[in-house]
Amino acid sequence: MSIENDGHVGALTIAALGAADGREALDALAIDPALLDQRGETVSRGAFAMAMNVVLFHDLLERVYSGAHYVADTLSRGGRVTFDHGALRTIRFPDGPTGALPAGEDAFTRILLPLGYTMAALYPLDRLRMTGRAYVHTDWPEAVPQFFLSELHVDRFDADFADCAARVFGTSRDPLTDAAKDVLARYAAGDTVPFAVAANALPTIVAAFDRQHDVPDFDDYQLLLSRSNEAAWIATEGNAFNHATDRVADVAALADRLKADGQPMKDRLEISATGRVRQTAFRADSVERRFADGAVRQVPGSFYEFISRDVDPATGRIDLAFDTGNATGIFAMTSAGA
Template identity: 50%
Template sequence: MTTPARDSNLHLLLTSAYQNNNTVQRLFDLLEVPASTLLPVSVSVTRLELAQALNMLLFDKLLQEVPAGRDYVADAAAAGTRICFDHGAVRTVLRGKGKASSFPDGEALFTRMLLPLGYQLAGLYPLPRINMTGHVYSHIDDPENIAQFFVSELHPEKFSPAFQHTVDALLATSRDPLHADMLALLDQLAADGALPITSAQRLLPAMLGCFARHHDLPTLPQYEALRAESAEMAWISTEGNVFNHATDRVADVVATAERQRQLGRPIKDEVEVSRNGRVRQTAFRAGKVGYRLKDAGGALVDVSVPGSFYEFISRDSYIDDAGVSKLDLTFDSGNAQGIFKMTGAAENVATGTGDNVC
């Protein structure tokens, strides 16, 4: 028998994070919460429960930053439809030996957290058009129902020497978001598959804090130099490791996109279709974020740059070699590179005019 949400460890974890029962209940009302994560209140928390709690916090945080996504979810809630959280994403930079700081960079910045949470590498996707690589992590304990992570790495060595110098200068200011005591808790979680409830309540906000910018803001000349060669690195320069997007798994992404277009929302012009035809994706264009960056003379300039966005995906089932029907949980390099364009900056950054490239 499934434990009622209000009596679950998951509810207790989220209540400790929000300190507000109404906010927690709202989140349970918005999202399809996997039955596997609804366990009775206990003195310990499994890695599955902790992973789901983090995913729900990330989803909620993203909605606060993406107006189009927030409006879409509000419409769904009004219609009595819960969101099926398929996957989210985070961007990183892999600087290589001799350039990294005292803590991991690239995907390792997040695998030190994802692996103890019960995630495993499920796919590797070269993204040659944007000089990145995508790494997909799915949850061992419930891969079809727990949101996956698409962790991408940008490769600076594939750009000009001047670009690499700017990246090095910018990321030299990076700070490790996880302190030694939190890393020790992750080691304990990896070894035991669970944590005492009080430890889990401490670790949860620390993990959430990893999804942020951990280096200083770029100057305007730095931003423009990066943007000239890589819209993705320009995005990372201002947003860092912010949770890049959350994705709703819908039955018909084409119909969903058309409905959002009719409502006047900033939906991508085309749906991306995987080579096998089973995975279809589209997204809202990224919301805008305002900053004050220093120009070459040190004066502060107000800028508007792309932030995070909200995505939609449809996945078909297939029959595997053993004759078992499975949901296609894969991604597609072509699809991914098309979706990355949702944060491409075409506007004049100093004035904040124009729109994103699609």
Template identity: 55%
Template sequence: MIPQGSAVLEPVAALLGEARAGVILAGLEIDPLLAKADGVTRAQAAMALNAVLFAQLLDRVPTAARYAAAVFAEGRQICFDHGALRTIDGATGTLPRGRGAFARLLEPLGYRVGGVYPLPRLKMTGHVFTHADFPETVPQFFVSELHVEQLPESAQAAAQKVFGASADPLDGAARSMLDALARDGRCTPEQASAGLPALVGAFGRHHADPALSDYEALLEHSAEAAWMATEGNAFNHATDRVPDVEALAATLKDQGYPLKPAVEHSTNGRVHQTAFLADKVMRIFIGADGQPVTREVPGSFYEFITRDLDPTTGRLDLSFDSGNATGIFAMTEAR
């Protein structure tokens, strides 16, 4: 458990409340080295951000919340492996395009690009950000870009209308926090508490309700673009690192959880993944008459991963796999 006064607990409690922060931080495996309170290091700030984003995903995804509650009730912890989000490599208003919108956050927090994964079937590329100081114990980020120019012209036009006036969510407090982290590798607790809300807010939607016709034009050619039209840059999924994903999947299916039919295995044979199907959410669109209409669409989901040791290093294989990612992304297809 992270003690009172720690550099991780305080900024998380400011956003979630002390009771909720206590539950989340007690339920996540957190490196004991991150409990030390001497300012706020970039790794501590990164863990605080991840803890809040994990809590928000549980709030949005009832299936994930059910699973996490069962784990916490048994006194066990969740090893948060990575969070995934999608971005638009195209016109995005004042919001930097593609992964740039998040590299500017993640790099001051201590992250470096640890791998690039082409996803040609999806017209996307995934970039993995791994923490330089705590690569195995601070969650990674899988940031994917949708290459709008590869879509048909009708979908490109829809993307321009949906995403072209996106707003930049970062404020002065967030920039001050990031500047200090980039310069010194740490910031003050006051900077962390003031800056973290906007960093969390970056993982949201920064454009207006889409027109239903534009959503349908995107959906015809890219389920991922359509998903971003309603969910923006929110965590597409959070991932639980488990010892044996095959055994866990069998148990969860017996318990009635909605899982994908099969476990994905990486080409190198060391990374194994499965996931719950995305929970449905109700979202507002603008109809042809200019009036709001509501539709049920896929929201976010929860994933499981087993990472074997890399025999060449003796350490966990922290890589990803393009085939695995493509299969996991199908969890949010609008069926």
């Protein structure tokens, strides 16, 4: 699809996914018309960020059957998905990088910050020995999906866990090419990027949202699992989207309907301290993953989440915040026992 026939968001998405999958992904989402209509010789950071999110949303639905089924049902009812945020998990060692990747969340802030994101808030996840941070888009805070970016702190675990984490995650490779880094540097400098250059870089940048380390040994997986469901999840799934979230008008009513339909729902809603942010989710789909011994085993994969956001009376705009308690409860969707 050329830039003459489609706006930048659509053209980049179709260039990355192909015409059929790209159009399907775009048609599933409610995207701000002003974003969709951006055209011209060069691509803004907002349009690039939105296209990246569309491709990542498509990738999650390819891996999460329950989410894909829900989205198909939503479309059949005449609706579309408002993509609120995506979440991913990273590993931070006590010192130095994570293999060839920058340490912890730094592997992704080098992508998000040049594309116009800024850190909105920090959320200590002490029960999980993790830290979460919300990143919101500066130019399009309500229209471009946020990121909930978390990192697991290896130094908060015992020595056996640390040795195991080094074996598993220390093999990480850096997927970003010099060309992709150059595009990010141009955005960081405040420039726009020629369409062909942006289209070439998008698949490489999307590839960062995946597992970068070697296939884990099953004994190492079990050791990680004995200490942290989240570490074990990262061992098999890496930095892929842990979940994508649909912003809906009434999450409680939707949860009741989905439970009545027999969908694999979380037992109860998570409600923020302010009461303005309410969340629930499907339980993580099981996926088959091959381990270093060659055996294929069932493990928790990613999941699909739902959120309702009320207007913050102090600002008159929807409350884009997250909540530590909500996040901790939602993270349990990928626990091995869930």
